[in-house]
Amino acid sequence: MGLPVRSFDAVIVGAGGAGLRAALQLSEAGLKVAVLSKVFPTRSHTVAAQGGISASLGNSQEDNWLWHMYDTVKGSDWLGDQDAIEYMCRMAPRVVIELEHFGMPFDRLDNGKIYQRPFGGHTQEFGARPVQRACAAADRTGHAMLHTLYQRNVRARTQFFVEWMALDLVRDADGDVVGVVALEMETGECMILQSRATLLATGGAGRIFASSTNAFINTGDGLGMCARAGIPLEDMEFWQFHPTGVAGAGVLITEGVRGEGGYLLNANGERFMERYAPTVKDLASRDVVSRAMAVEIYEGRGCGPNKDHVLLKLDHLGPEVINHRLPGIREIAIRFGGVDPVKDPIPVVPTCHYMMGGIPTNINGQVVAPLGTSPDEVVPGLWAMGECACVSVHGANRLGTNSLLDLVVFGKAAGDHAIEWLKANPVQKPLPASAGDLSLSRLARLDNQTGGESVTDVGRDMRNIIQRHAGVFRTGEVLAEGVSKIREVAERVKHTGIKDKSKVFNTARIEALELDNLIEVAMSTLIAANTRTESRGAHARDDFPDRDDANWMKHSLYYSEDQRVEFKPVRLKPLTVDSIPPKARVY
Amino acid sequence: MGESERVRWRCRRGMLELDLIFSRYFDAHFAAMSPERKEAFQSLLEYPDNDIWDWFNARTQCADAEVSPVVDDIIVFARTIQG
Numbered sequence: 001m002g003l004p005v006r007s008f009d010a011v012i013v014g015a016g017g018a019g020l021r022a023a024l025q026l027s028e029a030g031l032k033v034a035v036l037s038k039v040f041p042t043r044s045h046t047v048a049a050q051g052g053i054s055a056s057l058g059n060s061q062e063d064n065w066l067w068h069m070y071d072t073v074k075g076s077d078w079l080g081d082q083d084a085i086e087y088m089c090r091m092a093p094r095v096v097i098e099l100e101h102f103g104m105p106f107d108r109l110d111n112g113k114i115y116q117r118p119f120g121g122h123t124q125e126f127g128a129r130p131v132q133r134a135c136a137a138a139d140r141t142g143h144a145m146l147h148t149l150y151q152r153n154v155r156a157r158t159q160f161f162v163e164w165m166a167l168d169l170v171r172d173a174d175g176d177v178v179g180v181v182a183l184e185m186e187t188g189e190c191m192i193l194q195s196r197a198t199l200l201a202t203g204g205a206g207r208i209f210a211s212s213t214n215a216f217i218n219t220g221d222g223l224g225m226c227a228r229a230g231i232p233l234e235d236m237e238f239w240q241f242h243p244t245g246v247a248g249a250g251v252l253i254t255e256g257v258r259g260e261g262g263y264l265l266n267a268n269g270e271r272f273m274e275r276y277a278p279t280v281k282d283l284a285s286r287d288v289v290s291r292a293m294a295v296e297i298y299e300g301r302g303c304g305p306n307k308d309h310v311l312l313k314l315d316h317l318g319p320e321v322i323n324h325r326l327p328g329i330r331e332i333a334i335r336f337g338g339v340d341p342v343k344d345p346i347p348v349v350p351t352c353h354y355m356m357g358g359i360p361t362n363i364n365g366q367v368v369a370p371l372g373t374s375p376d377e378v379v380p381g382l383w384a385m386g387e388c389a390c391v392s393v394h395g396a397n398r399l400g401t402n403s404l405l406d407l408v409v410f411g412k413a414a415g416d417h418a419i420e421w422l423k424a425n426p427v428q429k430p431l432p433a434s435a436g437d438l439s440l441s442r443l444a445r446l447d448n449q450t451g452g453e454s455v456t457d458v459g460r461d462m463r464n465i466i467q468r469h470a471g472v473f474r475t476g477e478v479l480a481e482g483v484s485k486i487r488e489v490a491e492r493v494k495h496t497g498i499k500d501k502s503k504v505f506n507t508a509r510i511e512a513l514e515l516d517n518l519i520e521v522a523m524s525t526l527i528a529a530n531t532r533t534e535s536r537g538a539h540a541r542d543d544f545p546d547r548d549d550a551n552w553m554k555h556s557l558y559y560s561e562d563q564r565v566e567f568k569p570v571r572l573k574p575l576t577v578d579s580i581p582p583k584a585r586v587y
Numbered sequence: 588m589g590e591s592e593r594v595r596w597r598c599r600r601g602m603l604e605l606d607l608i609f610s611r612y613f614d615a616h617f618a619a620m621s622p623e624r625k626e627a628f629q630s631l632l633e634y635p636d637n638d639i640w641d642w643f644n645a646r647t648q649c650a651d652a653e654v655s656p657v658v659d660d661i662i663v664f665a666r667t668i669q670g
Binding site for chain 1: 589592593595596597599600601602603604606607608610635636637644665666
């Protein structure tokens with residue numbers, strides 16, 4: 001073995017909203033807590049969340065948690081677990097007020113209460129009319145949350161390991177998680193962080209797509225760690241998309257551009273939305289526009305040398321409208337698309353935004369898997385929360401402003417639950433003799449590989465396959481072809497090589513290790529999507545256009561070791577109220 | 588090698604927009620920078636993402652005299668990059 005070991009009560013991987021919220025709970029309880037992060041905590045991807053955090057405070061309009069729960073269940077297209085959704089919506093007012101007391105600078109009403117704005121999908125009285133439920137701090141809610149939680153953690157003496165990358169879980173012979181192996185970038189050396197409680201909060205994995213709004217750090221590290229440790233991944237076929245990201249970059253062009261009269265063109269110069277939505281054309285809903293764009297690209301009418309995007313034309317609006325009514329769009333197009341939209345159309349593609357699936361957990365954040373007789377048996381010593389987890393509150397489709405809520409509610413719940421667990425399990429279990437072997441063998445493979453393919457090339461092929469075969473346009477044929485292609489890429493990932501074998505801040509080595517995680521996510525996405533023969537929420541199949549509750553109201557569980565998919569039932573029974581029965585999801 | 592690689596890693600941000608701008612700017616300019624300029628660039632990377640993004644979009648002005656020339660240079664650079 002030989003790796004250095006340090007011991008903690010709790011080790012948290014990831015320092016975004018979920019990781020910091022859990023860390024705060026544990027540190028304030030007087031426990032010895034280590035938080036590992038690849039980047040400085042306040043540079044976690046939570047900073048990119050602008051919209052707000054939903055809670056039925058009722059500050060501007062009458063509201064209650066049951067309406068919020070209904071909206072979330074409906075938004076999830078009845079794939080969300082109703083116990084978790086009830087818990088989240090009931091806790092929402094409490095966690096938001098807590099953030100306020102921590103000093104988070106929310107926008108306020110004249111009476112001093114938190115201002116709330118409307119957001120898509122959030123309603124009063126079970127869909128009757130929109131409601132103002134989103135609490136925001138200007139357009140930087142995620143940033144404000146992250147800075148607030150970081151400051152509180154510093155005060156609570158949470159110990160941060162910054163620029164450390166967790167590589168693998170350590171499980172003992174009983175299957176209990178007893179710590180993680182992590183790499184310190186500064187030295188390139190590994191260490192075992194032994195812990196009685198290990199919490200994963202590693203965020204999303206949108207970087208499996210060629211076009212994604214996710215930051216470069218979002219490589220699904222926690223999911224890869226679980227997949228390699230024999231823990232299944234849940235509902236990985238469900239990814240949320242935005243229709244107009246700048247091709248090749250992923251930066252979003254607001255829907256306001258089409259609202260002002262911009263429209264989409266294919267390679268033949270045809271305004272193709274007229275065929276898909278004759279009345280509303282380019283103003284059709286997000287999913288309709290995204291799928292039309294994807295069909296045009298898939299059928300060979302995409303633009304550019306690789307026929308991999310369509311064009312968003314707005315030059316006919318004139319510089320006045322573009323500069324005044326669409327501020328910032330011109331800069332974004334010039335910077336990230338290389339075109340000035342006053343003269344030329346912007347290359348755009350449907351762009352991945354959010355991962356609904358993840359590591360399966362219960363409402364305490366404990367990681368669960370069908371180990372013996374129950375579908376939800378606990379993996380002792382392991383929790384997951386935030387975007388990396390699938391608890392599942394978002395089901396097949398997430399409502400805006402529910403992601404920041406998910407982070408704080410389940411970050412806190414996992415922290416609280418781990419505190420009780422640590423009281424009941426005061427003795428640190430010994431590390432198994434094999435601890436660290438898996439990580440060391442992965443590093444040794446990279447160091448000894450000769451003539452391997454570059455990580456950049458293999459990663460690019462993975463992203464292009466996922467974009468084309470696991471994007472918004474899905475059929476049995478598209479998916480099956482994708483599965484066979486991604487399997488070939490997965491083989492190539494095992495033989496990547498890096499030229500630079502140095503240890504200190506070797507980014508090539510880190511990116512190779514990240515690709516090990518991304519490919520697990522990519523495989524699970526395509527195989528789960530190919531298995532689910534229905535359309536539900538964000539998973540829309542042309543060959544199975546309807547939701548099929550009789551056969552498919554169930555969660556998928558993908559196992560990396562033999563690439564099989566199993567299923568477990570959706571938890572339709574809430575904690576205290578009646579179940580919300582399925583009906584058509586129309587707005 | 589180590590120092591330059593450390594800075595390359597710190598171009599990894601919470602916001603995709605900054606990932607794209609910083610990584611391209613680093614690749615194009617970092618190696619040829621003077622030691623003082625490298626220091627200033629690293630100081631810029633210490634600021635919060637949202638502040639940097641506001642400077643890049645001229646919503647606010649960077650008041651740090653060491654850092655603001657780098658901000659100005661990146662604004663010009665970002666205007667000429669290709670997707």
